[in-house]
Amino acid sequence: MHQIAAADERVLLWISGLVGKFAPLDYIMRLAVNDYFIPVSISLILLGLWFWGKKMDERESYQRAVLIAAASLGISDGMVKICNLFYDRPRPFMSMPELLPTVEKIFYPPHDPSFPSNAAAIVFAVAAAIWFYRHKIGAFLCFLALLMSFARVYAAVHYPLDIIGGAAIGILTSLFCMKILFPFVEPLPTLILKLARKFCLA
Amino acid sequence: MEGLFVEYFLLVFIASSGVLQLAAAHSQLKGLLFFKRITLTYAFATLTIGSAFGWFFGWDNRLQEKIMRTGLEGAEQFYYFLLAAFTTLVFTIIISSIVNRQPLIKAEPKGQGLDILKEGNYFQALRYSFKKGTKKQQKCTK
Numbered sequence: 001m002h003q004i005a006a007a008d009e010r011v012l013l014w015i016s017g018l019v020g021k022f023a024p025l026d027y028i029m030r031l032a033v034n035d036y037f038i039p040v041s042i043s044l045i046l047l048g049l050w051f052w053g054k055k056m057d058e059r060e061s062y063q064r065a066v067l068i069a070a071a072s073l074g075i076s077d078g079m080v081k082i083c084n085l086f087y088d089r090p091r092p093f094m095s096m097p098e099l100l101p102t103v104e105k106i107f108y109p110p111h112d113p114s115f116p117s118n119a120a121a122i123v124f125a126v127a128a129a130i131w132f133y134r135h136k137i138g139a140f141l142c143f144l145a146l147l148m149s150f151a152r153v154y155a156a157v158h159y160p161l162d163i164i165g166g167a168a169i170g171i172l173t174s175l176f177c178m179k180i181l182f183p184f185v186e187p188l189p190t191l192i193l194k195l196a197r198k199f200c201l202a
Numbered sequence: 203m204e205g206l207f208v209e210y211f212l213l214v215f216i217a218s219s220g221v222l223q224l225a226a227a228h229s230q231l232k233g234l235l236f237f238k239r240i241t242l243t244y245a246f247a248t249l250t251i252g253s254a255f256g257w258f259f260g261w262d263n264r265l266q267e268k269i270m271r272t273g274l275e276g277a278e279q280f281y282y283f284l285l286a287a288f289t290t291l292v293f294t295i296i297i298s299s300i301v302n303r304q305p306l307i308k309a310e311p312k313g314q315g316l317d318i319l320k321e322g323n324y325f326q327a328l329r330y331s332f333k334k335g336t337k338k339q340q341k342c343t344k
Contacts, residue, residue: 030265035279037259040214043283044221044251051225051234056317059229077276118276197315200327201291 008161012092016156019102026106033107033151038144042126045141046070049130050202060193063202065133067189068182072125072174079169080118089115092156099156106155117158120149120166121173129174145170207282210274213258214286215293220250222294226319233319233327234298299323 019026031037046066053059091114093099103109112118123145131138149167152158182189196202224247226234237243259265274282302323311321311330318327 031259039279044217047218047287048221048225051222051229051316054229056313056315059316198331200315200318200324200331202315
């Protein structure tokens with residue numbers, strides 16, 4: 001366990017050690033790490049996907065993916081909050097105050113528990129849900145999720161294990177929604193789509 | 203915080219109007235388009251999405267200062283996003299219905315839901331969708 005924690009810390013220090021070395025990389029990471037750029041981009045992609053597709057079958061598969069993504073997002077957020085009740089891992093800059101200037105160059109220092117990463121859980125939940133239905137757009141969303149996750153370690157606000165934990169929660173949640181929850185509540189998603197179709201919104 | 207809310211709302215409102223136009227153009231939903239020419243629609247979409255992001259992240263040293271220090275909570279962001287996206291949808295429906303006010307539906311349109319928007323504006327489609335439902339019900343009772 002100690003070895004894993006030490007390796008986690010070593011990887012964090014190596015990645016966050018890059019801060020301030022390449023100005024363009026700092027700029028890209030500042031863009032990727034903040035609370036708006038990637039979350040808004042992903043949400044806009046979901047909005048576009050709802051209306052995407054020349055045929056109704058194609059559109060319906062996107063719409064089901066969007067519904068699963070939305071449900072996974074909410075559930076994974078709840079799962080992270082439950083994890084936080086039982087395990088409060090301090091942020092890297094709290095255990096290593098010398099990292100605080102690094103954080104402040106890229107992001108602001110958040111004070112909620114570090115493990116698991118809420119941001120990673122949410123973006124991976126959405127990316128996985130879309131990937132199960134449409135690999136190409138899902139792969140692009142996974143790239144955005146990886147970029148945001150890397151930026152969180154780069155900015156020293158998360159350990160790599162926090163990201164892995166968050167991503168695992170997100171992916172497993174979307175898998176749960178697709179394989180268990182949605183088939184279980186099946187008339188409901190179809191009814192939602194039918195209602196939206198009646199109002200010419202699906 | 204209030205200023206940030208307004209700016210966030212504008213970002214989502216402007217960018218999502220571009221996204222909706224892009225999706226409508228790709229899906230051939232003519233009844234949702236602001237322009238008759240498809241190239242103009244793609245240009246509008248690129249311009250709105252690009253300018254919204256460029257303004258929000260590039261203007262006023264925001265990336266270095268404002269959004270690094272203050273922020274909307276995750277749940278707040280979600281609600282504001284929904285509010286802005288819904289406003290955009292209403293805005294798109296109204297503008298596109300004015301632009302496409304001539305009756306596009308000549309015969310009975312094929313398909314249902316969004317597919318009707320390939321042949322008419324939103325309000326024509328809505329009217330047709332409910333008329334079709336009533337006809338079906340009447341047939342069933344007969």
